[in-house]
Amino acid sequence: MRRRTPGLRRDEVAQLANISTDYYARLEQCRGANPSQAIVASLARALRCDPDERDHLYHLAGFSAPLRYSGGYVRPGVMSLLDRLGDIPACVVSDLGEMLWQNDVAAITLGWTTRSYSHRSTNIVWRWFTEPDLRNCFPEEDWPKHSLAHVNDLRATSARRGGDADVADLVAGLLEKSEEFRDLWAHHEVAVHRFDRKRFLHREVGVLHLTCEALLSPEADTKVLAFFPTEGTDAREKIALLRTIGTQGFHPYPHSHV
Numbered sequence: 001m002r003r004r005t006p007g008l009r010r011d012e013v014a015q016l017a018n019i020s021t022d023y024y025a026r027l028e029q030c031r032g033a034n035p036s037q038a039i040v041a042s043l044a045r046a047l048r049c050d051p052d053e054r055d056h057l058y059h060l061a062g063f064s065a066p067l068r069y070s071g072g073y074v075r076p077g078v079m080s081l082l083d084r085l086g087d088i089p090a091c092v093v094s095d096l097g098e099m100l101w102q103n104d105v106a107a108i109t110l111g112w113t114t115r116s117y118s119h120r121s122t123n124i125v126w127r128w129f130t131e132p133d134l135r136n137c138f139p140e141e142d143w144p145k146h147s148l149a150h151v152n153d154l155r156a157t158s159a160r161r162g163g164d165a166d167v168a169d170l171v172a173g174l175l176e177k178s179e180e181f182r183d184l185w186a187h188h189e190v191a192v193h194r195f196d197r198k199r200f201l202h203r204e205v206g207v208l209h210l211t212c213e214a215l216l217s218p219e220a221d222t223k224v225l226a227f228f229p230t231e232g233t234d235a236r237e238k239i240a241l242l243r244t245i246g247t248q249g250f251h252p253y254p255h256s257h258v
Contacts, residue, residue, distance in 0.1 A: 008047075016046035037063050067161060070222050074101045082224065087239055089210070089227040095157040096170055097125030097150065100222065108242050109208065110137075110200060110227070125150045126170065129178035137201050151184040152191035159190055161221075192216075197230060205241060209233035 008016075014024035019039060026032045027043075035043070040061045044054040055065035074092050082090040082103045089109045091102035099122045102110075120126040127134045128150055135143055154174075158167050174181040193214060200208040209230040216223045229235035 013043075013046050017042040019043075034061055037061075041066075067221070070217060072098065072100055072222075074222070078224065079103075082226075085226070087236070087243070089239070091225050092222055093124065093225060095160075095221045095223070096123065096154070096166060098123045105239065105243060106227070108245075109202070109239055120170075120173075123170070125154060126174065129174055129181045139199050139201060139207070142199060147180060148184060148189070149191075149193050149196070151181065151187075152189050153193055155185070155188065155190040156192045198227070202238075202242075204245065205238040208238055209235050 010024060010028070011021045014021040017024065017039065019042070023032075027035060037058075040058055040063060044057050047053075047057075049057060051068055058065040072094060078092065079101060082092075082101075085103060086105060089103070089106035091106050091110075092100045094100060124134075128146065135146075138146060154171065158171060161167055171185070175185065194216075195214070196212045198210050198212055200210060202208055210227040211230045213226045213228065214223050215226065229239060
């Protein structure tokens with residue numbers, strides 16, 4: 001392990017990491033026992049490692065790297081890329097179900113525009129279990145499948161970072177508000193959905209058969225959802241028609257929704 005921060009002496013690094021200079025010297029010289037995970041974290045901060053350097057430091061010490069968090073930030077390059085998918089509805093959601101961004105064709109086709117005034121107005125999972133109008137954009141016979149998928153995804157997030165306040169707050173709120181959520185949550189089923197076939201109900205064109213691909217970000221707390229026309233259906237033609245109609249004076253679903 002070498003010091004990569006210009007101007008820091010060995011004793012300064014040790015002081016910043018809250019360890020002795022002698023112990024730090026032995027670590028640099030690969031002598032003695034491996035450091036604990038807490039010491040590795042302190043050294044990463046002291047050496048001002050970027051995320052990749054920090055992950056490599058954890059790997060060298062024999063630990064799994066901590067999870068990275070985007071904090072809801074969507075990189076401009078991701079938005080630019082998805083905007084170029086002119087005939088593919090695509091959006092970015094958090095691991096808690098918050099809608100962070102969507103391209104124009106998603107707004108036209110899926111209609112996931114926030115019209116709620118609740119403090120969780122952009123959270124699809126919250127609204128699915130607390131605002132029944134959201135379900136009107138899916139066939140009723142598909143509702144149980146969507147409910148289970150939402151709960152299983154949230155279970156996976158809770159298993160990965162259940163100690164985080166935002167996860168605990170959302171789960172506690174859903175447990176309080178929704179009997180259906182409480183019943184499904186008690187089953188302890190876990191699954192991150194990366195592929196699914198969905199049917200959307202659209203006022204203008206009827207049923208849209210779309211295949212959803214979920215692409216996880218390096219931070220693991222956001223994902224891109226891309227909705228491709230399902231092969232063997234008329235979804236591609238319907239999306240083309242909706243793009244021609246546009247959003248002006250357009251009402252995708254009969255009720256408020258995300």
